[in-house]
Amino acid sequence: MKIEVKKIDSAKKEISVEVSGDVVKNKFEDVFKKISQEAKIPGFRPGHAPRDIVEKRFSDHAHDQVLKELIPDIYNQALNQENIDAIDMPEISDVKLDRINLSFKAKVEVRPEIIVKNYKGLKINFKKISVTADEIKRNIDTLKEQKKAEQVDDKFARELGYPSVAELEKAIERQISLQKDNQQRQKIETDLLDSIMKDLDFKTPQSLLDRQLQDMLRQTKVDLAMKGVQREQIDQHEAKLIEQLKPEAEKQVRVYLVFGSIAKNENIPADDHMPQKVMELLFREANWQEAA
Numbered sequence: 001m002k003i004e005v006k007k008i009d010s011a012k013k014e015i016s017v018e019v020s021g022d023v024v025k026n027k028f029e030d031v032f033k034k035i036s037q038e039a040k041i042p043g044f045r046p047g048h049a050p051r052d053i054v055e056k057r058f059s060d061h062a063h064d065q066v067l068k069e070l071i072p073d074i075y076n077q078a079l080n081q082e083n084i085d086a087i088d089m090p091e092i093s094d095v096k097l098d099r100i101n102l103s104f105k106a107k108v109e110v111r112p113e114i115i116v117k118n119y120k121g122l123k124i125n126f127k128k129i130s131v132t133a134d135e136i137k138r139n140i141d142t143l144k145e146q147k148k149a150e151q152v153d154d155k156f157a158r159e160l161g162y163p164s165v166a167e168l169e170k171a172i173e174r175q176i177s178l179q180k181d182n183q184q185r186q187k188i189e190t191d192l193l194d195s196i197m198k199d200l201d202f203k204t205p206q207s208l209l210d211r212q213l214q215d216m217l218r219q220t221k222v223d224l225a226m227k228g229v230q231r232e233q234i235d236q237h238e239a240k241l242i243e244q245l246k247p248e249a250e251k252q253v254r255v256y257l258v259f260g261s262i263a264k265n266e267n268i269p270a271d272d273h274m275p276q277k278v279m280e281l282l283f284r285e286a287n288w289q290e291a292a
């Protein structure tokens with residue numbers, strides 16, 4: 001098998017493949033055998049028609065079947081041999097086939113080659129989470145206003161499912177602390193990603209972007225429908241939704257590709273848990289500094 005790979009850009013390659021000899025001849029043989037066994041030819045029982053008649057009658061069908069079976073197999077062999085990480089179905093062109101030769105070109109999007117160097121020891125500034133008495137009071141005052149209560153006492157607390165005001169205050173403190181912790185974690189994640197992504201220059205594969213965009217569009221449509229927006233109205237604004245979702249979709253794809261590169265460096269399996277494991281690695285290897 002002769003393979004020639006041409007780089008079109010950072011996210012696309014063209015693979016030219018030529019194969020000849022027994023691979024092609026044997027495939028034709030297998031296809032004609034199957035046709036002979038199944039074909040209904042007047043004057044002959046299935047499997048007993050002369051080979052020359054079978055070939056004459058079903059030449060075009062056999063040609064198409066050989067292409068259908070052989071091209072995917074040869075294409076995948078070429079990917080493995082050249083270590084090409086294809087991320088979408090190929091665009092096949094320039095197909096030529098006779099009884100002993102097959103050649104074709106396959107244009108395919110590939111995972112960009114991303115070299116991520118400085119992802120360990122990144123500086124993280126964090127604050128120790130604390131909740132003030134004033135924050136607790138403001139939350140309780142809001143609840144009091146919503147309930148139209150005259151005063152905050154144990155009876156008021158029990159109406160909210162807590163045995164006493166003290167327990168209500170503890171619950172609110174935990175809630176505020178958890179909220180602050182989540183907000184800080186989200187900010188730390190954003191800062192880490194910005195630090196890693198800022199100097200990386202690579203083309204976003206269009207097929208991955210389209211796929212992510214469609215997934216996000218479907219979810220957005222579901223969310224809008226759950227809020228009572230009519231389907232006709234949602235469909236009418238689909239183009240606008242796509243434009244609004246596009247920047248975030250591209251960001252998510254690029255982050256995923258960068259995480260994939262880090263995962264490869266760190267021997268982290270490329271499964272559904274990969275992004276989470278990479279983020280855990282970034283946190284673990286970061287330079288944590290408590291802010292004043």
